[in-house]
Amino acid sequence: MADEQEMLKRIQVISSIISAIAIPLLIAFFGWIVQSKISSESVKKDYVQMAVNILTSTAESDRGLREWAVAVLDKNAPVPFSSELRARLTEGAILIPCPKPPPELLKIPEPIPPLDSYRREEAPPNQSTHPTQ
Numbered sequence: 001m002a003d004e005q006e007m008l009k010r011i012q013v014i015s016s017i018i019s020a021i022a023i024p025l026l027i028a029f030f031g032w033i034v035q036s037k038i039s040s041e042s043v044k045k046d047y048v049q050m051a052v053n054i055l056t057s058t059a060e061s062d063r064g065l066r067e068w069a070v071a072v073l074d075k076n077a078p079v080p081f082s083s084e085l086r087a088r089l090t091e092g093a094i095l096i097p098c099p100k101p102p103p104e105l106l107k108i109p110e111p112i113p114p115l116d117s118y119r120r121e122e123a124p125p126n127q128s129t130h131p132t133q
Helices: 002-056 063-076 083-091
Strands: none
Touching: 002 063, 063 083
């Protein structure tokens, strides 16, 4: 009976040591996997944005550059481009529409007045301006 309890204590100590080592390692490993996936998606997003900028530009761009941009978009698109659409985008026969923001958003904002120009309204003498009272 005493041997069994001593054995159980040893198993408990060993399992505590193993879990103290394994849990941080597992957290670090899965954190690394998630971080690498996020980083990969961010790089893809940047390349897609660059490709869209190339294809939306009305300036005459190099055919090889347009082919690269179409290939990047085709690789990252959930539905691949047809061969006819790929060819027309590469030739520049089709420009990807790039919506322009409304003119209200392009206006320069008005300056913000300084805070001391605002005055707090005077509260009646029997009321406090503190919100919790």
